[in-house]
Amino acid sequence: MSDVAREAGVSLATVSRAINEPEKLSAETLALVRAAVERLGYVPNLNAGSLASSRSRIVAAIVPTVSNAVFSETVDALTQTLARGGYQLLLGQTAYRGGDEEGLVEAFLGRRVDGLVLTGTAQSPSLRAKLKRAGIPVVQTWDLHDKPIDMLVGFSNFEVGRAAAGHLIERGHRRLGFIGAQEERSRQRLEGFRAGAAAHGLADVEVELILPPAHMDDAGPRFAQMAARCPELSAVFCNNDMLAAAVVFECHQRGWRIPGRMAVLGLGDLPIARAAFPRLSTVEVRRGQIGARAGQMLLSRLGGEQAGPDIVDLGFEVIARAST
Amino acid sequence: MSDVAREAGVSLATVSRAINEPEKLSAETLALVRAAVERLGYVPNLNAGSLASSRSRIVAAIVPTVSNAVFSETVDALTQTLARGGYQLLLGQTAYRGGDEEGLVEAFLGRRVDGLVLTGTAQSPSLRAKLKRAGIPVVQTWDLHDKPIDMLVGFSNFEVGRAAAGHLIERGHRRLGFIGAQEERSRQRLEGFRAGAAAHGLADVEVELILPPAHMDDAGPRFAQMAARCPELSAVFCNNDMLAAAVVFECHQRGWRIPGRMAVLGLGDLPIARAAFPRLSTVEVRRGQIGARAGQMLLSRLGGEQAGPDIVDLGFEVIARAST
DNA sequence: TTGAAAGCGCTAACAG
DNA sequence: CTGTTAGCGCTTTCAA
Numbered sequence A, B: 001m002s003d004v005a006r007e008a009g010v011s012l013a014t015v016s017r018a019i020n021e022p023e024k025l026s027a028e029t030l031a032l033v034r035a036a037v038e039r040l041g042y043v044p045n046l047n048a049g050s051l052a053s054s055r056s057r058i059v060a061a062i063v064p065t066v067s068n069a070v071f072s073e074t075v076d077a078l079t080q081t082l083a084r085g086g087y088q089l090l091l092g093q094t095a096y097r098g099g100d101e102e103g104l105v106e107a108f109l110g111r112r113v114d115g116l117v118l119t120g121t122a123q124s125p126s127l128r129a130k131l132k133r134a135g136i137p138v139v140q141t142w143d144l145h146d147k148p149i150d151m152l153v154g155f156s157n158f159e160v161g162r163a164a165a166g167h168l169i170e171r172g173h174r175r176l177g178f179i180g181a182q183e184e185r186s187r188q189r190l191e192g193f194r195a196g197a198a199a200h201g202l203a204d205v206e207v208e209l210i211l212p213p214a215h216m217d218d219a220g221p222r223f224a225q226m227a228a229r230c231p232e233l234s235a236v237f238c239n240n241d242m243l244a245a246a247v248v249f250e251c252h253q254r255g256w257r258i259p260g261r262m263a264v265l266g267l268g269d270l271p272i273a274r275a276a277f278p279r280l281s282t283v284e285v286r287r288g289q290i291g292a293r294a295g296q297m298l299l300s301r302l303g304g305e306q307a308g309p310d311i312v313d314l315g316f317e318v319i320a321r322a323s324t
Numbered sequence C: 001t002t003g004a005a006a007g008c009g010c011t012a013a014c015a016g
Numbered sequence D: 001c002t003g004t005t006a007g008c009g010c011t012t013t014c015a016a
Helices: A002-008 A012-020 A027-040 A046-053 A069-084 A100-110 A125-134 A157-170 A184-199 A216-229 A241-254 A271-275 A287-302 B002-008 B012-020 B027-040 B046-053 B069-084 B100-110 B125-134 B157-170 B184-199 B216-229 B241-254 B271-275 B287-302
Strands: A058-063 A088-093 A115-119 A138-141 A151-154 A176-181 A206-210 A235-238 A263-267 A281-284 A311-313 A317-319 B058-063 B088-093 B115-119 B138-141 B151-154 B176-181 B206-210 B235-238 B263-267 B281-284 B311-313 B317-319
Touching: A002 A012, A002 A027, A012 A027, A046 B046, A058 A069, A058 A100, A069 A088, A069 A287, A069 B069, A069 B088, A088 A100, A088 B069, A100 A115, A100 A125, A115 A287, A138 A287, A151 A287, A157 A176, A157 A184, A157 A235, A157 A263, A157 A281, A157 A317, A176 A184, A176 A216, A176 A241, A184 A206, A206 A216, A216 A235, A216 A241, A216 B271, A235 A241, A241 A263, A241 A271, A241 B271, A271 B216, A271 B241, B002 B012, B002 B027, B012 B027, B058 B069, B058 B100, B069 B088, B069 B287, B088 B100, B100 B115, B100 B125, B115 B287, B138 B287, B151 B287, B157 B176, B157 B184, B157 B235, B157 B263, B157 B281, B157 B317, B176 B184, B176 B216, B176 B241, B184 B206, B206 B216, B216 B235, B216 B241, B235 B241, B241 B263, B241 B271
Parallel strands: A058 A088, A058 A115, A115 A138, A138 A151, A151 A311, A176 A206, A176 A235, A235 A263, A263 A281, B058 B088, B058 B115, B115 B138, B138 B151, B151 B311, B176 B206, B176 B235, B235 B263, B263 B281
Antiparallel strands: A088 B088, A281 A317, B281 B317
């Protein structure tokens, strides 16, 4: 930077201003500095800037895995929203190992990230405390909680489960199945699903919980087990559209009519839901919006605007298409 | 840090060593410092460390989008590999706008990232030059090139296309279709696909190119158009398994037998290929390995090991299952 | 094995 | 509108 200053015949501060607050310089000086920057191929060291200003313009996000279509879109939207605000995204993955989260947070805090996006609300008390102490904006996502660490954007997984059960029961089904992952949010949807079934006096639901990461090719065999165990089963709620599509394929293979012999309800409204045949009924959960909204909340907080609402319930919607 | 030093009754340098090179301290001093760190809840500022040492322990990756299952797994593997080596991943997305890449690179270079992973090999000469000047390890991925900027891990998209055509022709198909995205790598596969068809004296292939991001629900309608245009069409090569699955669904809807009436070949060997019915034949391209390998190459270069091979051709394999 | 001192490259008051 | 002057919190010779 001092090279540029010398080349342009101005002070260090002026060069800094030319880069960060160009409106505060006269047109001539600005041009002078810009020319020098160009000539020297100068690339400002943002690291040094961060240190001096204690703003890193980096936000970190932690998700189970970006390989799951459901989270990848959240990360996609988040990255884009942040990029528009001049922020960059540091990515952390827990691979569904809850214990890994704390280590990642620590590392990110060490980097002095300006904000943090977490998946879920199951953080340990010690982690919660650490985060509060850090004093940076934090957004928890993909779930609800009455006492968020700081901000929250999500929806009620329990209610999703209940609504799913309601939708299936409304259509006359009495024996319901649930295929999900052994993971916090899936478990809450299961609770809601069970509650919904119980409220209508149905027998307990059939359950298959897949060890995460729940790959699509696990779902068919699990569904087969479930169907063998319970011949009266006439409807399944799958915890994402990928798993649901796998069940649809399994039904095709068996020659089972959908929804005649088996109704299939998905989650997420992924593109596959509109591409499948029959078109998948699904619970839409606005996974992209979660990322976009989290990004906006962070940006406005970092931009010093007065806080909007700290808890955003994005809700969800049961979309009835052809598979139920 | 000076608080810790005071608390432990040692110098700044000693605290620094306790954190970065504990083996160079006596057991007692080390214990002393660690206790102080614990008591004060001290979190070292890695940013300051980066500035002083000019090593950031951050690697950046640029992909079109992480929403595409094909890249998400590369990013997943890369993140994990880097994490094991103590590095973190800064994520950039171009949304398939080639022009965005240069801006992202600039921003990342400004952060003084220790390494960079790029998707594809279509970087402009000016960007190539900039990257070489930066003097950091760079890995280009998902394609081949005889003069990589620095390192490369990929496979030949042209050959993938040719092999796909060969596979289909071998099975007796004479009128072939290609469904892909309007994007560099897809286009190369198309060239290979055409070359393969031409080599066997076939008529030119039917082509549908979808504007990226190519969502799964675009594929069905495109396939329908293609089939209407060319009734003799008996096989399609889809540029990823998601699109292929959409075509499979479309065939189910029409009551077309697969592969009797229409053969469908995918790309990627995503979980959906094993979950679909019929099981999808596909071109496996080791998308996870691309990330893992890129990460390893970076780590070993950053660890000062002498360079292994700088160009890694991971190859590919046509996996014949039931859909062709 | 430990400490002192000099930066790393930038930002941010404060003056002028 | 521009320049001066201190640091930001660490790492890293070099000495002791």
